[in-house]
Amino acid sequence: MPDRTPGREETPAERRRRLDAVFGDxxxxxxxxxxxxxxxxxxxxxxxxxxxxxxxGG
Known part of the structure; x- marks a missing residue:
């Protein structure tokens, strides 16, 4: 599981992996x-x- 520390911004790559895990590509x-x-x-x-x-009127 990715680091979901409060106040820490996730990188675009982390966000993409998280979304792909839920929704697929x-x-x-x-x-x-x-x-x-x-x-x-x-x-x-x-x-x-x-x-x-x-x-x-095609």
């Missing part, structure tokens, strides 16, 4: 926008547009 440190990841599937946008209901 559920979120990446960076987003796909920051990493430059995207879809190379040209049909992805076409599929999304095809899903718009007619009353939304």
């Amino acid at each position: 559920v979120l990446p440190d960076t987003t796909s926008d920051e990493r430059g990841e995207g879809t190379d599937d040209p049909g992805a946008d076409a599929w999304l547009r095809a899903q718009v209901p007619p009353h939304h």
Whole structure:
């Protein structure tokens, strides 16, 4: 168990380990926008547009 002495600030690494122990590593440190990841599937946008209901003027 980490040192939880009253008045002692925990380091960012200690805080991260404590949170990961409780919640797990559920979120990446960076987003796909920051990493430059995207879809190379040209049909992805076409599929999304095809899903718009007619009353939304798609």
